[in-house]
Amino acid sequence: MSDSTQQITVPREVRLASRPVGWPTQEDFNLVTSEIAELADGEIRVRNEVMSVDPYMRGRMSDAKSYAAPYELDEAMTGAAVGVVEESRSDKVSVGDHVLHGLGWREVAVMPADEARVVDTSVASASAYLGMLGMTGLTAYAGLTRIAQIKEGDVVFVSGAAGAVGSMVGQIAKALGASRVIGSAGSADKVAHVVDDLGFDAAFNYKDGPVAPQLKEAAPEGIDIYFDNVGGEHLEAAIGALREGGRIAICGAISVYNNTEPAPARATWPA
Numbered sequence: 694m695s696d697s698t699q700q701i702t703v704p705r706e707v708r709l710a711s712r713p714v715g716w717p718t719q720e721d722f723n724l725v726t727s728e729i730a731e732l733a734d735g736e737i738r739v740r741n742e743v744m745s746v747d748p749y750m751r752g753r754m755s756d757a758k759s760y761a762a763p764y765e766l767d768e769a770m771t772g773a774a775v776g777v778v779e780e781s782r783s784d785k786v787s788v789g790d791h792v793l794h795g796l797g798w799r800e801v802a803v804m805p806a807d808e809a810r811v812v813d814t815s816v817a818s819a820s821a822y823l824g825m826l827g828m829t830g831l832t833a834y835a836g837l838t839r840i841a842q843i844k845e846g847d848v849v850f851v852s853g854a855a856g857a858v859g860s861m862v863g864q865i866a867k868a869l870g871a872s873r874v875i876g877s878a879g880s881a882d883k884v885a886h887v888v889d890d891l892g893f894d895a896a897f898n899y900k901d902g903p904v905a906p907q908l909k910e911a912a913p914e915g916i917d918i919y920f921d922n923v924g925g926e927h928l929e930a931a932i933g934a935l936r937e938g939g940r941i942a943i944c945g946a947i948s949v950y951n952n953t954e955p956a957p958a959r960a961t962w963p964a
């Protein structure tokens with residue numbers, strides 16, 4: 694996104710040029726200039742400052758049936774963003790307000806004021822409303838409390854532990870009384886970050902070797918909750934490590950989002 698002090702006269706937006714097959718490439722996207730539309734009554738014009746790039750967007754680039762509508766080709770993509778209001782024809786939102794809304798992937802967005810929510814950037818940064826105070830924080834909290842029904846003393850394992858959701862899961866689990874929180878991540882730096890900065894009890898790098906033995910070492914007595922962000926091998930290993938009464942919150946399966954064939958859904962149970 695552009696420097697927030699810079700006045701944009703010719704804003705740009707990112708459009709989906711083609712539906713990626715496997716891993717997306719730069720050719721699947723176009724960066725184009727767009728017109729600044731005149732405001733109708735009740736509308737606001739927002740200069741975006743931060744936007745969120747989320748794994749669910751990969752699903753929307755495909756036209757397969759899903760819970761969210763596919764992105765249209767040759768149209769600006771959408772997604773959560775926070776920006777500052779530059780012009781308002783609404784009584785509800787004033788020039789200078791920061792708003793959270795769904796028209797990311799563009800420098801300037803025009804929308805009905807009812808589709809934006811004013812946020813207070815004096816108490817938290819604009820990006821916090823896209824993370825811990827936004828969709829990913831809510832996902833972590835709801836997954837742990839409503840789906841996995843965390844209780845004091847649980848041993849919790851979370852994959853994608855350094856990601857937006859996973860990093861919140863580990864910290865919320867500790868705050869709710871988990872006896873041990875274990876994370877997996879894809880680099881030594883991320884492993885150090887979740888333990889040293891976020892307070893996880895243990896973590897391992899899933900790229901160092903198979904997940905099951907590394908999980909067994911971190912949780913020799915097994916786990917009560919698995920919060921799944923990645924699916925695949927992690928899910929198999931976690932099923933094998935579950936104690937009696939264990940629960941799994943299936944939040945996402947990022948390890949298979951670029952697959953062109955369905956991933957096998959097998960499970961390895963302990964012998």
Ligand SMILES: NC(=O)c1ccc[n+]([C@@H]2O[C@H](COP(=O)([O-])OP(=O)(O)OC[C@H]3O[C@@H](n4cnc5c(N)ncnc54)[C@H](OP(=O)(O)O)[C@@H]3O)[C@@H](O)[C@H]2O)c1
Pocket residue numbers: 747748749828829832853854855856857858859877878879880883899922923943944945946947948949
């Ligand atoms: N159900 C819902 O309402 C909901 C809402 C939000 C998110 N989600 C899901 O939650 C998951 C995490 O989302 P997020 O917003 O936290 O995304 P994020 O911040 O982009 O984090 C995703 C993490 O996934 C890891 N990853 C990528 N490829 C992987 C692979 N092949 N195997 C293992 N890990 C891999 C990456 O970490 P490493 O570098 O450590 O590999 C990355 O940090 C996604 O599956 C997403 O779809 C679900």
